[in-house]
Amino acid sequence: MTERSTSEKIASAARRLLDREGADAITMRRVAEAVGITAMAVYRHYPNRAGLLNGLADEGFAELTLRLEGLRPSGDVKRRLERVMDVFLDHALERPRMFELMFLKPREGARRFPEDFRAGRSPTANPSAAILREGMEEGVLREDDVWEIVFEMGALLQGLIMLYLGGRMSMSEKEFRKFCRRSFERYMHGICR
Numbered sequence: 001m002t003e004r005s006t007s008e009k010i011a012s013a014a015r016r017l018l019d020r021e022g023a024d025a026i027t028m029r030r031v032a033e034a035v036g037i038t039a040m041a042v043y044r045h046y047p048n049r050a051g052l053l054n055g056l057a058d059e060g061f062a063e064l065t066l067r068l069e070g071l072r073p074s075g076d077v078k079r080r081l082e083r084v085m086d087v088f089l090d091h092a093l094e095r096p097r098m099f100e101l102m103f104l105k106p107r108e109g110a111r112r113f114p115e116d117f118r119a120g121r122s123p124t125a126n127p128s129a130a131i132l133r134e135g136m137e138e139g140v141l142r143e144d145d146v147w148e149i150v151f152e153m154g155a156l157l158q159g160l161i162m163l164y165l166g167g168r169m170s171m172s173e174k175e176f177r178k179f180c181r182r183s184f185e186r187y188m189h190g191i192c193r
Contacts, residue, residue, distance in 0.1 A: 007045045009035045011059070014052055015098075022097045023053060023105055054107055060098040064091050065123040077135035078188055084128050085157060085184055089177060092161045100165070103158050117147045125150050141191050149191060156187060 004012070013034035017026050028049055032039040046052040064087070073083035092099040101107075111122050120126060128150045135141035160183060163169055164176050171179065 006035070006037065006041070010037075010042055010045055010052075011055060014056055015059070018056055018097050018101065019095065023056075023101045026053065026056075028052070050108055053101065053105070054109060056098070057102050057105075057107055057110070060091075060095070060102045061124060064088070064102075067091060068124060068127050071127070073131075077131055077138070077140050078185075078192075080131045081128060081153075081188070082181065082184065084131070085153075085180065088124075088154075088157055089161070089180060092165070093173060096165045099161065104162065113151050114147055117151065125154065128153065139193060142193055144191065153184075153187060156183060 010031055013031050014026055017030060017034065026049065028042045028046075029039045031052070032042045035042075042052070046055060067087045067090070068084065071083055071087055073080035111117070116122060117125055117129075125147075129146050132141060132146045132149055136143050136146070157180065160169075160176075160180055164171075169176060169179070
């Protein structure tokens with residue numbers, strides 16, 4: 001077994017802090033203490049705290065992208081979009097603080113709507129866009145701006161997730177998932193032919 005590099009140890013320590021306490025708890029000093037190195041040694045691997053947080057968020061997006069790539073949803077447009085929604089829900093509920101960092105914390109270099117999305121630079125939005133395009137081509141969905149719909153659907157789900165994680169919804173995870181499904185169905189009703 002090979003020994004992990006210092007950079008890997010730093011990222012791992014930062015992930016643990018993120019999962020336990022959230023992004024605000026991550027400081028170069030705390031990460032260094034967890035690894036057993038000096039704070040200055042962390043700067044050899046990450047230029048600053050923002051760079052470390054960006055690295056963590058990028059890691060979260062890579063994990064979510066892998067889940068989406070492994071999905072291979074089948075069925076009609078609605079069913080395939082539901083499967084994509086389930087992947088987002090699983091990711092968010094398993095790693096809530098990572099999800100918050102990825103989607104809600106301002107970060108330098110974070111993808112922005114509409115330019116990055118329209119350019120295909122969002123690997124987590126591209127699968128939904130492809131399904132929506134197919135639905136429009138098949139005549140199942142009304143012709144509309146695919147990227148605006150992707151962004152709206154994401155905003156609906158992310159907003160519900162953050163309200164749930166923030167304790168603003170008094171329901172179990174199972175009930176919350178059902179609520180998300182009903183919300184999705186109402187949204188789909190509005191864009192279907």
